[in-house]
């Protein structure tokens with residue numbers, strides 16, 4: 020089980036860092052991929068009007084990248100209200116100091132606020148409780164393997180603690196919730212065209228949905244080897260800030276094509292302008308089928324909604340069954356589910 024906030028169109032960093040892994044997992048596991056719109060509200064509640072459009076953009080990027088609704092369950096978090104209900108129940112079991120000591124919470128507040136006063140203003144009840152919501156996301160589907168980066172490990176520990184506490188309080192020796200384990204994924208650090216970490220708010224990203232022309236224009240601006248002044252100067256791939264690391268993703272190391280770029284650069288057989296033109300071709304070729312698949316859904320929004328609604332229904336069925344089991348374990352009548 021994994022999710023992504025709908026905060027806008029996705030870039031190549033999302034693709035190589037997350038989506039490539041998900042595409043692999045969907046054929047190996049019973050996978051749940053959620054567009055977590057309630058999580059987007061924790062920091063974007065003042066711009067809630069943007070969320071619906073962003074849900075569609077993320078869904079388009081996922082489908083383009085190869086997330087296959089026939090192989091996995093692709094859904095919108097708010098399309099599964101049972102998650103909110105489980106979140107409420109789990110929040111009753113959550114100690115105040117559990118949420119307060121979450122290391123990522125401090126990072127989030129630091130990102131949003133410049134001083135303590137502003138931090139107090141920004142920190143909402145919802146933001147404080149987002150690890151509980153994340154636990155509900157995972158436990159609603161009895162998620163066992165959670166693809167995460169190392170920096171997200173604390174969230175999973177949180178969900179594990181909640182699962183453990185629920186099981187020991189109500190399980191009577193039974194494991195209602197399996198304890199979710201991390202599946203650490205490799206996230207190659209993809210630089211933006213300015214050499215900094217790729218991020219949409221830094222305006223340095225290449226988006227999955229960019230046209231071939233936009234991509235070429237962005238690649239043209241990539242920072243190269245700053246010590247190479249003239250075309251006749253030999254280049255240094257180890258000092259080439261952006262294009263060479265990209266080549267390392269798109270070309271297998273030590274392959275003939277990879278060696279050709281390296282040799283031509285280091286013997287000044289090619290200038291950076293032409294080298295970047297070649298790179299743009301490579302990127303565009305790689306993403307052409309992805310963009311084509313995305314475009315099909317752009318042109319058929321009714322089909323896109325159908326995919327999401329179908330995914331929501333599939334996810335609801337599972338989350339409902341989990342919730343029924345939760346109420347049963349708690350020896351409470353499940354009034355909402357009987358409706």
Ligand code: SF4
Pocket residue numbers: 243244247254255256259260262263283284285289290291292294295
């Ligand atoms: S020729 Fe290519 S690899 Fe070499 S520094 Fe220029 S852009 Fe980088």
